Amino acid sequence: MDPLSDVRQKIEQRLESFAAELLAYTGEQLPDAQPMVAQMVALTLRGGKRIRGQLLAAAAEACAPWTTVETAGIEVGAALEWLQSYLLLHDDWMDDDSLRRGAPTAHVALGERYGNARTGATLAILAGDLACALAQQTVMQAAAPVDRVGAMGAVFAEIQRDVVLGQTLDVLGSEDVDRMRQLKTGSYTVRGPLALGHALANGTAAALVVLRAFGEPIGLAFQLRDDVLGVVGDHVRTGKHARSDLNPARRNAVVMAALATMDDRRRADFDRLCRSTDDASVADAQAIVAESGAVHTVETRIAHACAQAIDALKDGSLRPSGVALLERLAHAICERVS
Amino acid sequence: MDPLSDVRQKIEQRLESFAAELLAYTGEQLPDAQPMVAQMVALTLRGGKRIRGQLLAAAAEACAPWTTVETAGIEVGAALEWLQSYLLLHDDWMDDDSLRRGAPTAHVALGERYGNARTGATLAILAGDLACALAQQTVMQAAAPVDRVGAMGAVFAEIQRDVVLGQTLDVLGSEDVDRMRQLKTGSYTVRGPLALGHALANGTAAALVVLRAFGEPIGLAFQLRDDVLGVVGDHVRTGKHARSDLNPARRNAVVMAALATMDDRRRADFDRLCRSTDDASVADAQAIVAESGAVHTVETRIAHACAQAIDALKDGSLRPSGVALLERLAHAICERVS
Numbered sequence: 001m002d003p004l005s006d007v008r009q010k011i012e013q014r015l016e017s018f019a020a021e022l023l024a025y026t027g028e029q030l031p032d033a034q035p036m037v038a039q040m041v042a043l044t045l046r047g048g049k050r051i052r053g054q055l056l057a058a059a060a061e062a063c064a065p066w067t068t069v070e071t072a073g074i075e076v077g078a079a080l081e082w083l084q085s086y087l088l089l090h091d092d093w094m095d096d097d098s099l100r101r102g103a104p105t106a107h108v109a110l111g112e113r114y115g116n117a118r119t120g121a122t123l124a125i126l127a128g129d130l131a132c133a134l135a136q137q138t139v140m141q142a143a144a145p146v147d148r149v150g151a152m153g154a155v156f157a158e159i160q161r162d163v164v165l166g167q168t169l170d171v172l173g174s175e176d177v178d179r180m181r182q183l184k185t186g187s188y189t190v191r192g193p194l195a196l197g198h199a200l201a202n203g204t205a206a207a208l209v210v211l212r213a214f215g216e217p218i219g220l221a222f223q224l225r226d227d228v229l230g231v232v233g234d235h236v237r238t239g240k241h242a243r244s245d246l247n248p249a250r251r252n253a254v255v256m257a258a259l260a261t262m263d264d265r266r267r268a269d270f271d272r273l274c275r276s277t278d279d280a281s282v283a284d285a286q287a288i289v290a291e292s293g294a295v296h297t298v299e300t301r302i303a304h305a306c307a308q309a310i311d312a313l314k315d316g317s318l319r320p321s322g323v324a325l326l327e328r329l330a331h332a333i334c335e336r337v338s
Numbered sequence: 339m340d341p342l343s344d345v346r347q348k349i350e351q352r353l354e355s356f357a358a359e360l361l362a363y364t365g366e367q368l369p370d371a372q373p374m375v376a377q378m379v380a381l382t383l384r385g386g387k388r389i390r391g392q393l394l395a396a397a398a399e400a401c402a403p404w405t406t407v408e409t410a411g412i413e414v415g416a417a418l419e420w421l422q423s424y425l426l427l428h429d430d431w432m433d434d435d436s437l438r439r440g441a442p443t444a445h446v447a448l449g450e451r452y453g454n455a456r457t458g459a460t461l462a463i464l465a466g467d468l469a470c471a472l473a474q475q476t477v478m479q480a481a482a483p484v485d486r487v488g489a490m491g492a493v494f495a496e497i498q499r500d501v502v503l504g505q506t507l508d509v510l511g512s513e514d515v516d517r518m519r520q521l522k523t524g525s526y527t528v529r530g531p532l533a534l535g536h537a538l539a540n541g542t543a544a545a546l547v548v549l550r551a552f553g554e555p556i557g558l559a560f561q562l563r564d565d566v567l568g569v570v571g572d573h574v575r576t577g578k579h580a581r582s583d584l585n586p587a588r589r590n591a592v593v594m595a596a597l598a599t600m601d602d603r604r605r606a607d608f609d610r611l612c613r614s615t616d617d618a619s620v621a622d623a624q625a626i627v628a629e630s631g632a633v634h635t636v637e638t639r640i641a642h643a644c645a646q647a648i649d650a651l652k653d654g655s656l657r658p659s660g661v662a663l664l665e666r667l668a669h670a671i672c673e674r675v676s
Binding site: 030032036093119122123125126129130132133136137139140141149150154156157158160161164165167168169171172174176179 | 428512
């Protein structure tokens with residue numbers, strides 16, 4: 001079997017078995033908490049590509065044979081999915097998003113279930129807090145030598161701190177968009193998983209330098225691809241509303257590039273369409289973006305970042321089998337359609 | 339110097355130096371995030387007794403000489419304070435409390451600063467998330483043998499999971515009040531710190547059994563003392579409004595005991611007074627509770643739990659110097675006035 005598909009499938013199985021145990025426990029011991037736990041679990045299982053775990057596995061294989069660390073690696077890959085659920089649950093409430101991974105967001109679903117939006121918000125925050133604790137617990141229980149578990153735990157906490165600081169800059173509309181993106185998305189999507197794979201496989205200092213040089217542009221490309229998909233992607237595939245990305249306050253890179261091409265009048269038209277919630281206005285706003293050439297501008301940046309990342313791998317510090325997997329993932333991240 | 343005062347003072351110093359570093363970093367690198375970070379830091383530094391770190395130190399001393407693990411123990415004691423800030427920041431928003439440790443709660447202060455309650459709520463949740471990450475990071479970087487750091491990391495994650503599940507039961511008004519309290523308060527106030535001290539000092543299995551038998555009643559007594567102080571305490575000392583504890587939805591043990599003594603008419607009077615926000619009504623409600631004898635009922639339960647905890651220490655598995663410290667802390671927890 002293809003090694004990356006194998007990783008994806010094993011993480012999926014791990015998440016499913018853990019979810020079943022957790023739901024059995026809360027169903028029996030804490031039935032009142034069950035709907036909250038069920039929302040958190042369902043969001044996690046709707047996840048999909050498990051790209052972070054694949055990056056972790058590729059980085060580990062670049063430092064030592066994956067098979068020697070696989071059991072713990074799958075655990076930590078699963079932990080990254082709990083971490084992501086934590087961040088999504090909090091972000092979705094903060095951004096007031098209603099759709100995530102093709103289903104209502106947790107604060108909306110729980111608000112409806114209890115007939116009270118405030119209770120929904122409270123339980124969504126708690127669902128995130130629970131996912132955060134599970135992520136930590138999963139890392140700390142991973143079957144690896146204790147020094148590596150400790151190193152992974154430290155990386156994990158650092159990821160978490162960076163994401164929270166990045167989200168703070170985001171909600172406050174900080175001017176420092178690059179810094180915000182690097183902290184918010186780069187850390188837990190690319191930089192963190194690579195550092196975890198390196199720590200798990202006890203890689204050399206030189207290997208970490210190369211993994212960072214690879215991770216920086218790939219983190220950027222991941223975000224830019226998200227931005228392209230958010231504006232012109234198939235919303236059935238992305239599982240999000242296009243309208244939320246069109247909002248200029250979100251500072252989607254495609255929208256920013258499009259705004260830069262507009263005169264004041266067109267910008268006013270665009271703003272009006274973005275504030276509207278009907279599907280026709282969303283389609284019109286998308287058309288304006290499409291005509292502006294902004295997608296092309298951003299696609300060029302993605303292609304450049306991808307080439308830069310792959311180039312960084314060629315320094316000889318990493319094992320060739322790992323380099324091959326990292327290259328594949330670079331293309332998969334830069335060229336994905338959902 | 340008295341060993342427990344020494345622990346308290348060293349934790350205080352550690353928190354202060356870490357806070358200064360953090361504020362210097364965000365002030366320079368992420369100035370937009372500074373007000374949120376400053377709220378989180380100020381709440382932590384307003385903390386006071388550092389009772390959790392003292393419990394950790396006493397449990398460690400009961401397993402091995404504290405001086406051999408002190409450096410790491412102070413770090414983990416500081417981590418428990420970041421953890422508490424995390425939980426308070428989220429809880430205060432969930433409970434819509436306006437006062438904490440004698441100052442406005444973070445969501446209120448930040449809402450005023452940005453002129454928007456929603457922004458205040460978002461930043462308070464992020465402040466909690468940041469404190470959570472710092473707690474994890476502090477544990478993972480503690481200067482102890484790696485196997486002990488790993489064991490402490492696992493305990494820490496378990497504490498976090500239990501508290502979140504307990505808070506979920508609380509916000510949903512679960513009937514299972516004992517379970518809720520045991521998960522929500524017991525875990526991070528008493529059981530968790532004792533388990534961390536045990537893990538840090540690499541204690542025996544027998545020692546852990548005794549520490550648990552001590553911790554269970556002390557956790558209950560801590561909560562009951564909180565309940566007494568919440569209703570009849572000096573709110574300048576407790577730093578909270580008495581009115582929030584009088585609300586029957588909070589299920590304060592004193593209020594529950596008082597309600598059990600009332601007939602329907604008196605109960606209706608009491609409910610009306612509790613829903614009112616003026617100081618005279620709060621004083622009248624407090625007077626009704628005082629007359630009911632409920633405080634005496636709860637005080638008897640506290641004295642019983644304290645005696646039970648101290649009795650559990652006498653089995654010979656713990657070092658006498660540690661037992662002496664644990665006894666002192668049991669009295670301090672059961673008899674505190676703030």
